[in-house]
Amino acid sequence: xxxxxxxxxxxxxxxxxxxxxxxxxxxxxxxxxxxxxxxxxxxxxxxxxxxxxxxxxxxxxxxxxxxxxxxxxxxxxxxxxxxxxxxxxxxxxxxxxxxxxxxxxxxxxxxxxxxxxxxxxxxxxxxxxxxxxxxxxxxxxxxxxxxxxxxxxxxxxxxxxxxxxxxxxxxxxxxxxxxxxxxxxxxxxxxxxxxxxxxxxxxxxxxxxxxxxxxxxxxxxxxxxxxxxxxxxxxxxxxxxxxxxxxxxxxxxxxxxxxxxxxxxxxxxxxxxxxxxxxxxxxxxxxxxxxxxxxxxxxxxxxxxxxxxxxxxxxxxxxxxxxxxxxxxxxxxxxxxxxxxxxxxxxxxxxxxxxxxxxxxxxxxxxxxxxxxxxxxxxxxxxxxxxxxxxxxxxxxxxxxxxxxxxxxxxxxxxxxxxxxxxxxxxxxxxxxxxxxxxxxxxxxxxxxxxxxxxxxxxxxxxxxxxxxxxxxxxxxxxxxxxxxxxxxxxxxxxxxxxxxxxxxxxxxxxxxxxxxxxxxxxxxxxxxxxxxxxxxxxxxxxxxxxxxxxxxxxxxxxxxxxxxxxxxxxxxxxxxxxxxxxxxxxxxxxxxxxxxxxxxxxxxxxxxxxxxxxxxxxxxxxxxxxxxxxxxxxxxxxxxxxxxxxxxxxxxxxxxxxxxxxxxxxxxxxxxxx
Amino acid sequence: xxxxxxxxxxxxxxxxxxxxxxxxxxxxxxxxxxxxxxxxxxxxxxxxxxxxxxxxxxxxxxxxxxxxxxxxxxxxxxxxxxxxxxxxxxxxxxxxxxxxxxxxxxxxxxxxxxxxxxxxxxxxxxxxxxxxxxxxxxxxxxxxxxxxxxxxxxxxxxxxxxxxx
Numbered sequence: 001x002x003x004x005x006x007x008x009x010x011x012x013x014x015x016x017x018x019x020x021x022x023x024x025x026x027x028x029x030x031x032x033x034x035x036x037x038x039x040x041x042x043x044x045x046x047x048x049x050x051x052x053x054x055x056x057x058x059x060x061x062x063x064x065x066x067x068x069x070x071x072x073x074x075x076x077x078x079x080x081x082x083x084x085x086x087x088x089x090x091x092x093x094x095x096x097x098x099x100x101x102x103x104x105x106x107x108x109x110x111x112x113x114x115x116x117x118x119x120x121x122x123x124x125x126x127x128x129x130x131x132x133x134x135x136x137x138x139x140x141x142x143x144x145x146x147x148x149x150x151x152x153x154x155x156x157x158x159x160x161x162x163x164x165x166x167x168x169x170x171x172x173x174x175x176x177x178x179x180x181x182x183x184x185x186x187x188x189x190x191x192x193x194x195x196x197x198x199x200x201x202x203x204x205x206x207x208x209x210x211x212x213x214x215x216x217x218x219x220x221x222x223x224x225x226x227x228x229x230x231x232x233x234x235x236x237x238x239x240x241x242x243x244x245x246x247x248x249x250x251x252x253x254x255x256x257x258x259x260x261x262x263x264x265x266x267x268x269x270x271x272x273x274x275x276x277x278x279x280x281x282x283x284x285x286x287x288x289x290x291x292x293x294x295x296x297x298x299x300x301x302x303x304x305x306x307x308x309x310x311x312x313x314x315x316x317x318x319x320x321x322x323x324x325x326x327x328x329x330x331x332x333x334x335x336x337x338x339x340x341x342x343x344x345x346x347x348x349x350x351x352x353x354x355x356x357x358x359x360x361x362x363x364x365x366x367x368x369x370x371x372x373x374x375x376x377x378x379x380x381x382x383x384x385x386x387x388x389x390x391x392x393x394x395x396x397x398x399x400x401x402x403x404x405x406x407x408x409x410x411x412x413x414x415x416x417x418x419x420x421x422x423x424x425x426x427x428x429x430x431x432x433x434x435x436x437x438x439x440x441x442x443x444x445x446x447x448x449x450x451x452x453x454x455x456x457x458x459x460x461x462x463x464x465x466x467x468x469x470x471x472x473x474x475x476x477x478x479x480x481x482x483x484x485x486x487x488x489x490x491x492x493x494x495x496x497x498x499x500x501x502x503x504x505x506x507x508x509x510x511x512x513x514x515x516x517x518x519x520x521x522x523x524x525x526x527x528x529x530x531x532x533x534x535x536x537x538x539x540x541x542x543x544x545x546x547x548x549x550x551x552x553x554x555x556x557x558x559x560x561x562x563x564x565x566x567x568x569x570x571x572x573x574x575x576x577x578x579x580x581x582x583x584x585x586x587x588x589x590x591x592x593x594x595x596x597x598x599x600x601x602x603x604x605x606x607x608x609x610x611x612x613x614x615x616x617x618x619x620x621x622x623x624x625x626x627x628x629x630x631x632x633x634x635x636x637x638x639x640x641x642x643x644x645x646x647x648x649x650x651x652x653x654x655x656x657x658x659x660x661x662x663x664x665x666x667x668x669x670x671x672x673x674x675x
Numbered sequence: 676x677x678x679x680x681x682x683x684x685x686x687x688x689x690x691x692x693x694x695x696x697x698x699x700x701x702x703x704x705x706x707x708x709x710x711x712x713x714x715x716x717x718x719x720x721x722x723x724x725x726x727x728x729x730x731x732x733x734x735x736x737x738x739x740x741x742x743x744x745x746x747x748x749x750x751x752x753x754x755x756x757x758x759x760x761x762x763x764x765x766x767x768x769x770x771x772x773x774x775x776x777x778x779x780x781x782x783x784x785x786x787x788x789x790x791x792x793x794x795x796x797x798x799x800x801x802x803x804x805x806x807x808x809x810x811x812x813x814x815x816x817x818x819x820x821x822x823x824x825x826x827x828x829x830x831x832x833x834x835x836x837x838x839x840x
Contacts (some may be wrong), residue, residue, distance in 0.1 A: 072692060
């Protein structure tokens with residue numbers, strides 16, 4: 001009897017139309033599932049240096065043992081692929097309804113290779129798999145496509161993952177979408193497009209048998225009750241915030257933004273032409289007040305945390321305008337230099353419909369606006385459209401042009417870096433990217449050194465899933481000093497010590513112990529990605545305890561896996577698997593040409609420019625200290641301190657001798673043993 | 676007097692935790708297909724988005740019980756729930772035709788009728804509904820609760836009608 005897992009990997013080759021199944025058994029004990037098994041499969045299925053758009057370049061979907069197990073938040077899908085255009089490790093994680101449905105249909109992983117001869121979509125209904133004609137869907141946007149598929153097959157309960165016109169046109173920013181939102185960016189949509197694959201639709205009715213249903217119900221009850229409790233607390237905080245607004249006092253939201261300093265575009269707020277009133281418009285409370293009737297919308301499977309102020313970043317429905325992720329809303333304002341919510345909502349909907357990665361597009365437009373402002377480009381470079389800061393025309397036209405590959409959008413569609421290189425060195429300097437992947441500098445690295453480190457070392461190249469936004473102790477510490485409240489400062493230091501073992505965790509701008517902050521949060525995300533559990537549920541319910549992946553949270557993760565699968569996993573074992581997975585991801589990247597420490601960089605501007613305003617005015621990153629931090633981080637991971645490449649010793653410890661041999665053959669394995 | 680399950684469409688987010696816990700507690704598996712409560716979603720992008728949890732109302736005159744040719748459905752005196760005796764059930768589906776709310780169906784795996792049994796007086800769907808959309812209420816209070824909710828429903832419908840104009 002198999003519990004939690006389905007033991008099945010589905011292989012679909014679009015070139016030959018061949019469909020086969022293999023057992024996931026050899027992988028799951030070593031890597032559990034989701035991102036863990038995905039990277040192992042990626043390692044086996046790819047050849048070094050393969051073009052991301054090569055038909056044999058795979059798209060790997062995976063669902064951990066908690067997906068569809070009935071545990072609250074067990075709904076995450078992991079898509080692993082080679083990023084386009086830069087060809088390095090790409091993995092994306094999202095919730096919604098797809099994952100559980102796939103598990104109910106009977107699959108732990110789905111591997112898609114090949115290229116269909118004509119537009120195609122895959123329809124999976126339990127054991128029946130069909131490759132269906134998608135000629136009629138080609139060109140349809142990501143909102144229309146799922147509806148058309150449901151209509152064609154005649155079942156409203158089908159769950160759909162699809163690309164929009166941008167993916168079909170192989171736009172570098174193209175994403176794969178699910179439930180009206182981007183599910184996987186970094187060119188995943190282009191890879192699907194290159195396969196002539198419009199959508200993957202699924203209906204599963206087999207269910208997932210669990211080992212200990214009683215234990216799962218008990219955990220669910222604990223999560224719901226705790227969630228309600230924290231929800232009440234948050235509601236109280238919301239009331240206090242409303243009170244502060246009424247009294248004309250500085251809101252918590254603004255205090256946090258001050259701590260974030262130059263959010264998004266590396267300009268200070270004043271330089272960006274934004275006032276604190278503009279920023280205040282992004283305060284969820286104000287947003288809700290102004291957008292009357294805004295409500296939580298389209299929750300993920302088996303998760304009640306939507307719109308309970310529980311830090312769930314999922315969707316909010318705005319009457320008349322559409323939907324948007326509340327948590328990401330503020331970034332639009334900072335990066336597009338406007339608080340014109342109507343335009344921003346419209347832009348958001350456009351990107352979703354076209355199937356474009358919001359972060360990358362916003363980064364690109366923000367960059368164009370900056371270099372236009374500095375006189376580096378003129379309207380001539382952008383088909384006569386002035387890239388004025390906050391301009392509605394600039395925002396919307398750029399999105400249309402990129403998605404349709406028109407005019408300057410055609411060059412941008414090959415990646416912002418390609419366009420930057422065409423424009424010249426000065427323009428390139430202002431692009432915030434890492435190896436061509438656009439960065440979301442949501443909290444300024446010059447204040448939040450943990451973000452700098454995680455951006456530098458992260459295996460997929462950006463920090464959304466490897467660095468927390470604002471750590472609770474950090475926020476408390478800042479508020480304590482900001483308002484001259486020594487009691488709050490003391491409490492912050494106590495919490496920091498409790499969570500991370502060092503008081504310094506409250507002050508991430510001081511470098512000390514930052515490697516631990518990064519490692520803990522990365523491992524917390526990894527635990528979620530491997531098991532299929534949503535990390536935001538835990539961040540909401542367990543607050544700072546989850547960020548620092550405290551023993552209590554680790555234990556709970558392990559208990560959940562054990563209850564679902566009947567395989568006894570200890571907290572330590574789970575933690576060990578996290579390190580194993582990230583080490584294999586790293587090794588894959590190294591195999592593909594990542595140079596380790598040398599390539600563990602952050603965008604240059606962050607090392608060269610000082611923070612222009614705010615309470616941290618003048619702060620900058622110290623390159624030497626950052627290098628030392630990298631060394632300490634490599635040591636924590638068991639990687640060679642000098643090169644940042646996993647050592648043979650570490651790889652062999654994780655039964656990855658073949659990987660060590662591969663790296664040795666390529667002359668990339670560190671010669672010295674780990675100190 | 677007994678208690679019954681009352682649903683509030685307005686509060687339901689459509690998270691389907693109720694389906695999950697129902698199939699877990701009865702079958703040891705997570706499978707919405709085998710859940711006795713089902714959340715129906717009606718949506719049209721940008722226009723409406725409604726979730727309706729459908730569950731047995733334990734009718735005063737239970738049609739399912741009356742049409743059953745083999746008397747497989749009987750009242751549990753401790754909870755007032757009408758429960759199916761799977762040993763006796765033929766899987767003839769007459770009950771599914773008779774039920775006015777569509778809250779009874781034939782389990783595709785065991786081929787016997789599946790309906791809410793109120794979990795022996797402690798229905799998990801209500802217990803774990805974080806939004807209070809499913810409540811376990813004393814029968815004599817149901818009238819008030821439901822009327823209050825009907826007015827809310829009316830409001831929703833009016834909003835939709837307004838929106839589509």
